[in-house]
Amino acid sequence: MPQDIESALNALASKLGESGTKIVDLKRLSGGASQETWAFQLIDTNQQASKRILRRAPHGLSDARSGNAMTLESEAKLIRAAKVAGVPAPSVLHICVPEDGLGEGFVMDFIEGETIAPKILRSEALSAARTNLAAECGRALAGIHNIDKSTLPTLETSSASDQLDRYEELYRGYDIPRPTFDLAFQMLRDEIPEPLPQVLAHGDFRLGNLMVDEAGLAGVLDWELAHLGDPREDIGWICVNSWRFGRTENRVGGFGELEALLEAYAEAGGQRFNPADIDWWEMLGSLKWGIMCMTMYDIYRTGADPSVERAAIGRRVSETEIDLIALMETRIANA
Amino acid sequence: MHKHPSLKELVEAVKAFIDETAVTELSGHAAFHAKVASNVLSTVVRELELGTDAEAEERARLVQLLKSDAGTELDQLNRDLCSRIRAGDITASTSGVVDHLKSTAIAQLNIDQPRYSGAKRLR
Numbered sequence: 001m002p003q004d005i006e007s008a009l010n011a012l013a014s015k016l017g018e019s020g021t022k023i024v025d026l027k028r029l030s031g032g033a034s035q036e037t038w039a040f041q042l043i044d045t046n047q048q049a050s051k052r053i054l055r056r057a058p059h060g061l062s063d064a065r066s067g068n069a070m071t072l073e074s075e076a077k078l079i080r081a082a083k084v085a086g087v088p089a090p091s092v093l094h095i096c097v098p099e100d101g102l103g104e105g106f107v108m109d110f111i112e113g114e115t116i117a118p119k120i121l122r123s124e125a126l127s128a129a130r131t132n133l134a135a136e137c138g139r140a141l142a143g144i145h146n147i148d149k150s151t152l153p154t155l156e157t158s159s160a161s162d163q164l165d166r167y168e169e170l171y172r173g174y175d176i177p178r179p180t181f182d183l184a185f186q187m188l189r190d191e192i193p194e195p196l197p198q199v200l201a202h203g204d205f206r207l208g209n210l211m212v213d214e215a216g217l218a219g220v221l222d223w224e225l226a227h228l229g230d231p232r233e234d235i236g237w238i239c240v241n242s243w244r245f246g247r248t249e250n251r252v253g254g255f256g257e258l259e260a261l262l263e264a265y266a267e268a269g270g271q272r273f274n275p276a277d278i279d280w281w282e283m284l285g286s287l288k289w290g291i292m293c294m295t296m297y298d299i300y301r302t303g304a305d306p307s308v309e310r311a312a313i314g315r316r317v318s319e320t321e322i323d324l325i326a327l328m329e330t331r332i333a334n335a
Numbered sequence: 336m337h338k339h340p341s342l343k344e345l346v347e348a349v350k351a352f353i354d355e356t357a358v359t360e361l362s363g364h365a366a367f368h369a370k371v372a373s374n375v376l377s378t379v380v381r382e383l384e385l386g387t388d389a390e391a392e393e394r395a396r397l398v399q400l401l402k403s404d405a406g407t408e409l410d411q412l413n414r415d416l417c418s419r420i421r422a423g424d425i426t427a428s429t430s431g432v433v434d435h436l437k438s439t440a441i442a443q444l445n446i447d448q449p450r451y452s453g454a455k456r457l458r
Contacts, residue, residue, distance in 0.1 A: 322453035
């Protein structure tokens with residue numbers, strides 16, 4: 001199969017570069033259930049190399065994709081819109097058409113940098129980048145949230161209460177009692193924040209999906225969970241303790257202060273929020289991640305993916321229980 | 336039933352094989368999965384050591400909290416607690432409920448992911 005992709009990319013190479021361009025070094029980078037990512041190099045007639053990324057549906061087939069992810073064509077259009085809005089993101093160079101023989105997918109340029117969270121949090125070389133990262137995240141989020149919705153492909157809409165309904169239905173469906181989750185749903189439902197006008201939400205804005213280099217935030221990746229929703233959802237998600245990778249004292253992703261993110265967010269044209277406005281969303285985020293872990297374990301339980309990784313993630317649900325209880329204690333103390 | 340080797344010794348032997356032999360022979364995705372497998376066996380060993388006491392304590396707390404029959408199974412007690420939370424009979428301000436959930440979550444995390452940072456944020 002890599003040979004098929006290589007020959008299809010070679011046929012496409014003259015569209016991606018000048019005539020006579022060839023592709024080499026095709027490598028599979030990762031294989032999620034919903035996407036394949038391939039890296040390759042374009043070599044022009046002067047032997048100049050440039051690195052590119054192909055994202056495509058597994059085996060090129062869109063019907064194999066998970067039910068709640070968007071099409072790759074929509075994802076490509078979103079990345080283009082974000083780039084136009086000044087958000088650090090890769091350049092989308094080509095959206096695949098059937099004649100390309102690659103299935104559903106797109107080609108983008110390769111951004112150099114680090115995506116592995118513990119390295120971003122601990123690398124000496126990135127210590128200067130970490131200083132401003134919370135503010136850069138605030139500016140990037142303001143840029144994403146201010147994109148004119150009329151320029152975007154059709155996206156799913158998901159409000160605070162839509163999210164509670166969806167995740168509660170998933171949780172009930174597994175028929176595994178976790179009383180901490182029931183109590184978290186009860187507390188969140190009692191205090192659903194007043195809805196704000198819906199914006200483009202990235203949907204998975206956290207370490208792991210952020211490319212960081214020595215200068216700072218180099219790219220926002222993995223747009224497949226983007227939707228129209230509340231601007232506070234993305235801000236709460238990067239505060240979830242699961243994404244602090246042990247640096248619990250730094251509320252934003254284990255590297256920064258929420259005040260710094262919110263200040264930069266407001267300066268860049270986003271709404272002005274206080275840290276307390278984000279508390280409800282952080283709690284929702286921990287609950288969602290706990291149920292996502294149950295979902296990944298369920299893929300093992302039902303036999304759809306017998307890998308040890310899927311089984312093991314079921315034993316991470318208790319991490320989110322501890323986080324929810326810490327947030328509940330704070331909420332009770334402040335009530 | 337023979338206990339030599341014990342269940343714990345058997346699991347530790349498999350874990351040592353994965354860590355010292357299998358991982359060094361593997362690369363890429365298989366090496367990653369071998370490390371996950373090794374971590375899973377650490378969880379198994381911790382549950383063998385801590386699981387029985389943790390379950391008995393959780394059960395005793397639930398019996399008291401829900402004023403249930405002392406012989407009720409743990410799964411049923413948890414289902415009862417969930418239903419009463421869902422019905423609104425039990426809320427976060429019900430005496431003892433958050434403390435019970437906290438003790439249960441700490442005990443579970445000591446088995447599942449003892450190095451997770453979350454406990455630092457508890458009051």
